[in-house]
Amino acid sequence: MTPSTGIAPASGKLGILIPGLGAVSTTFIAGVEAVRHGLAKPIGSLTQMGTVRLGKRTDKRSPLIKEFLPLAGLDQLVFGGWDIYNDNCFQAASNARVLDKDLLAQVQPLLSSIQPMPAVFDKTYVKRLDGPNVKKAASKWDLAQALRDDIRKFKAANGCDRLVMIWCGSTEAFRAPGAVHATLDAFEAGLKASHPDIAPSMIYAYAALQEGVPYANGAPNLTTDTGALLDLSKRNNAPVCGKDFKTGQTLMKTILAPGLKARMLGLSGWFSTNILGNRDGEVLDDPESFKTKEESKLSVLEHILQPELYPDLYKDFYHKVRINYYPPRGDNKEGWDNIDIFGWLGYPMQIKVDFLCRDSILAAPVALDVVLLMDLAQRTPELRGLGIQEWLSFYFKSPITPPGLYPEHDLFIQSMKLKNTMRHIQGEEMITHLGLEYYD
Numbered sequence: 185m186t187p188s189t190g191i192a193p194a195s196g197k198l199g200i201l202i203p204g205l206g207a208v209s210t211t212f213i214a215g216v217e218a219v220r221h222g223l224a225k226p227i228g229s230l231t232q233m234g235t236v237r238l239g240k241r242t243d244k245r246s247p248l249i250k251e252f253l254p255l256a257g258l259d260q261l262v263f264g265g266w267d268i269y270n271d272n273c274f275q276a277a278s279n280a281r282v283l284d285k286d287l288l289a290q291v292q293p294l295l296s297s298i299q300p301m302p303a304v305f306d307k308t309y310v311k312r313l314d315g316p317n318v319k320k321a322a323s324k325w326d327l328a329q330a331l332r333d334d335i336r337k338f339k340a341a342n343g344c345d346r347l348v349m350i351w352c353g354s355t356e357a358f359r360a361p362g363a364v365h366a367t368l369d370a371f372e373a374g375l376k377a378s379h380p381d382i383a384p385s386m387i388y389a390y391a392a393l394q395e396g397v398p399y400a401n402g403a404p405n406l407t408t409d410t411g412a413l414l415d416l417s418k419r420n421n422a423p424v425c426g427k428d429f430k431t432g433q434t435l436m437k438t439i440l441a442p443g444l445k446a447r448m449l450g451l452s453g454w455f456s457t458n459i460l461g462n463r464d465g466e467v468l469d470d471p472e473s474f475k476t477k478e479e480s481k482l483s484v485l486e487h488i489l490q491p492e493l494y495p496d497l498y499k500d501f502y503h504k505v506r507i508n509y510y511p512p513r514g515d516n517k518e519g520w521d522n523i524d525i526f527g528w529l530g531y532p533m534q535i536k537v538d539f540l541c542r543d544s545i546l547a548a549p550v551a552l553d554v555v556l557l558m559d560l561a562q563r564t565p566e567l568r569g570l571g572i573q574e575w576l577s578f579y580f581k582s583p584i585t586p587p588g589l590y591p592e593h594d595l596f597i598q599s600m601k602l603k604n605t606m607r608h609i610q611g612e613e614m615i616t617h618l619g620l621e622y623y624d
């Protein structure tokens with residue numbers, strides 16, 4: 185293995201702090217524990233199962249990513265979090281009904297030991313939920329200080345060397361960035377004045393970044409996508425990434441659309457609808473939370489297909505996304521896509537996708553990869569001061585980018601960017617796939 189380029193070792197314990205101990209996070213935690221006990225395999229996790237090719241094809245060097253990069257091992261992870269409900273993680277996982285009872289019984293000791301800390305919550309941001317386990321304080325500033333205290337206490341009580349925070353809480357009501365989010369001074373004044381446009385997720389992110397803890401955003405909430413928090417992230421060498429885990433229907437979209445474009449097939453319409461019966465579905469049934477999700481889901485095709493470059497193929501395609509709350513299905517979502525495409529001489533064709541997926545089963549390995557790679561980013565001199573970790577766009581529906589830079593949505597470009605970043609930080613040659621050297 186080539187010598188590491190100054191990346192600090194992944195020694196000691198890594199604490200994972202999670203606002204929102206619901207379906208995704210309990211499936212993530214239970215899964216890590218199941219893998220640690222040899223009860224199941226970490227399917228879907230690139231860091232645990234994937235390899236990275238190094239050098240020429242003829243070199244035959246394809247180490248496992250977890251052996252190539254100095255990542256924290258699963259045995260080094262400890263978990264904690266906040267929720268508005270008092271249920272411990274075993275009760276929350278049982279209520280979520282994602283994993284079967286036998287598996288849950290085998291990981292019960294760990295799950296039962298994780299009791300949510302009282303949450304920072306504001307019902308105006310999540311209209312469909314209300315719970316008793318909520319902090320009370322005179323101002324949003326005081327709530328941020330209480331969260332900072334929670335973070336420090338968790339770190340000390342669990343003997344953690346480092347922490348990563350990952351938002352797995354509900355989708356909040358839509359907010360556009362405003363003056364209060366523009367600079368750190370304005371944001372801190374806004375916290376003290378309990379400004380209504382400061383959402384709970386922003387208070388968690390502020391607390392994390394002030395404590396030097398990286399923050400990953402699993403939901404489409406605005407949160408760190410603001411001047412104030414991006415500035416804080418850079419100042420404190422606490423990376424951020426997001427937004428919104430790329431899982432079911434959007435994952436399929438970012439697999440299919442690049443293929444259609446690569447072959448210059450046109451698109452006249454893409455209609456996507458879902459039925460979903462978990463708590464996330466219930467929250468998204470509220471139009472204000474749905475608007476946040478819709479913005480995240482809609483931007484994908486526009487960026488991949490680039491209608492401005494290919495007006496004959498993609499100008500004015502019709503794109504619609506619907507999410508319907510349908511309790512009988514629970515976490516087992518069904519997503520339908522009807523795709524109207526056209527080919528040679530404009531002749532129309534149709535593609536139908538019916539994806540019977542399991543939302544949290546798709547999201548849990550993403551959460552695992554993201555926390556391990558965010559911890560790596562903070563230990564990597566070249567990455568830690570960047571703020572946004574754009575190389576992790578692979579995992580998100582709505583990747584954060586600096587102002588003026590459009591996000592890359594194509595899963596295959598994202599994957600190449602991710603793996604080239606891994607090679608680069610370990611001093612390996614990047615791979616261009618030119619391949620002329622094989623024909624010398």
Ligand SMILES: NC(=O)c1ccc[n+]([C@@H]2O[C@H](COP(=O)([O-])OP(=O)(O)OC[C@H]3O[C@@H](n4cnc5c(N)ncnc54)[C@H](O)[C@@H]3O)[C@@H](O)[C@H]2O)c1
Nearest residue numbers: 204206207208267303353354355403429431463464543547
């Ligand atoms: N499952 C997926 O495939 C997927 C994909 C992309 C994004 N997401 C997003 O991930 C998030 C979690 O999804 P889920 O299925 O686990 O939902 P869930 O409803 O099961 O869990 C969310 C939890 O967050 C809690 N919560 C809400 N506001 C909070 C706050 N301010 N502080 C602390 N806790 C709070 C809720 O009480 C709930 O227990 C959602 O925003 C969802 O949109 C999920």
